[in-house]
Amino acid sequence: xxxxxxxxxxxxxxxxxxxxxxxxxxxxxxxxxxxxxxxxxxxxxxxxxxxxxxxxxxxxxxxxxxxxxxxxxxxxxxxxxxxxxxxxxxxxxxxxxxxxxxxxxxxxxxxxxxxxxxxxxxxxxxxxxxxxxxxxxxxxxxxxxxxxxxxxxxxxxxxxxxxxxxxxxxxxxxxxxxxxx
Amino acid sequence: xxxxxxxxxxxxxxxxxxxxxxxxxxxxxxxxxxxxxxxxxxxxxxxxxxxxxxxxxxxxxxxxxxxxxxxxxxxxxxxxxxxxxxxxxxxxxxxxxxxxxxxxxxxxxxxxxxxxxxxxxxxxxxxxxxxxxxxxxxxxxxxxxxxxxxxxxxxxxxxxxxxxxxxxxxxxx
Numbered sequence: 279x280x281x282x283x284x285x286x287x288x289x290x291x292x293x294x295x296x297x298x299x300x301x302x303x304x305x306x307x308x309x310x311x312x313x314x315x316x317x318x319x320x321x322x323x324x325x326x327x328x329x330x331x332x333x334x335x336x337x338x339x340x341x342x343x344x345x346x347x348x349x350x351x352x353x354x355x356x357x358x359x360x361x362x363x364x365x366x367x368x369x370x371x372x373x374x375x376x377x378x379x380x381x382x383x384x385x386x387x388x389x390x391x392x393x394x395x396x397x398x399x400x401x402x403x404x405x406x407x408x409x410x411x412x413x414x415x416x417x418x419x420x421x422x423x424x425x426x427x428x429x430x431x432x433x434x435x436x437x438x439x440x441x442x443x444x445x446x447x448x449x450x451x452x453x454x455x456x457x458x459x
Numbered sequence: 460x461x462x463x464x465x466x467x468x469x470x471x472x473x474x475x476x477x478x479x480x481x482x483x484x485x486x487x488x489x490x491x492x493x494x495x496x497x498x499x500x501x502x503x504x505x506x507x508x509x510x511x512x513x514x515x516x517x518x519x520x521x522x523x524x525x526x527x528x529x530x531x532x533x534x535x536x537x538x539x540x541x542x543x544x545x546x547x548x549x550x551x552x553x554x555x556x557x558x559x560x561x562x563x564x565x566x567x568x569x570x571x572x573x574x575x576x577x578x579x580x581x582x583x584x585x586x587x588x589x590x591x592x593x594x595x596x597x598x599x600x601x602x603x604x605x606x607x608x609x610x611x612x613x614x615x616x617x618x619x620x621x622x623x624x625x626x627x628x629x630x631x632x
Contacts, residue, residue, distance in 0.1 A: 318541040318542055319541050319542055320541055365494045365495050365496055366494050366495055366613045366614055366615050367612060367614075368614065369611075369614045370609075370611075370612050370613075405611050405614070405619060406609075406610060406611045406612055408609065408612075430607045430608060430609055430610065431606045431607020431608065431609075431624060432606060432607070433584070433606055433607065433624065433626065434582065434604075434606065434626060434628045435545075435546075435581055435582050435628045436543060436546050436582060436584075437542045437543060437546075438542055438543075438544065438545050438581070439542055443545070443581060443582075448607055448609070448624075450609065450610055452610045452611050454611075455610075
């Protein structure tokens with residue numbers, strides 16, 4: 279079942295579907311070493327306009343994922359997705375996100391995550407949402423904690439970057455344990 | 460085939476094992492902690508489809524577990540992608556009549572060795588339903604370490620279960 283992407287106005291920013299015309303803004307905000315270092319290799323280093331187009335194209339796919347553009351004054355400044363699992367994991371989703379540096383420190387990411395959690399639990403019947411992150415990514419860990427996520431474990435050498443093995447931390451939030459937000 | 464174990468051997472799948480596979484797989488006790496996609500009843504056609512997939516090996520590598528000339532189970536590793544490409548998920552099942560003989564432990568140990576030496580993986584992990592203690596014990600005996608308990612990650616038989624991650628990381632790097 280394809281999920282449709284709602285538009286959610288949160289005052290100083292919006293969560294909405296991606297548009298092809300977002301490619302240049304996406305590349306401008308996403309192409310920063312502080313973002314790229316925590317992304318998949320397929321994100322691209324650099325994250326070019328061409329790469330941005332590929333991702334936006336993919337976001338139009340009719341699958342079980344929910345892919346939001348984070349936009350400020352109609353400009354794409356970040357990204358947030360929920361990838362829903364399959365088979366016995368079908369009530370579980372992985373969340374991932376990034377935000378352009380010039381919008382850090384305004385609480386945008388925390389509010390975006392809390393909103394995505396609400397949509398995932400209330401509109402899509404999810405039971406569990408989890409995120410994996412680099413142990414050095416303390417900023418992201420703070421965002422997860424503020425949204426009520428709990429650390430579940432450390433996955434040894436789960437990731438290989440630049441020929442080096444690093445651990446992944448896994449954080450999760452379950453709908454029956456959700457904080458009042 | 461390299462001799463890695465005492466109690467069982469890992470061997471490549473052959474289409475001629477389909478009948479035996481259908482016999483051992485057609486068992487709700489075997490299916491209990493496997494994915495919903497694992498068929499039940501498990502017909503000869505299901506066995507043939509599985510072996511065809513195993514032989515193509517598009518999403519991973521698949522071996523059958525044999526003991527004393529009999530098919531006793533199935534084991535596979537599916538590597539992940541991108542920055543997780545040196546990490547693979549191990550999955551397996553043992554025929555009910557061979558439970559309790561340490562075959563799973565031996566098969567996991569052998570498969571882990573093959574995954575690292577032959578396929579160049581660095582990390583193997585198993586996702587185990589929390590009530591499946593036999594499987595968790597087999598992983599522990601094979602040298603795997605408990606890493607995380609994923610709250611309510613699995614929905615099966617009309618209820619949510621936690622899923623446990625056990626992992627083995629190659630120390631020779």
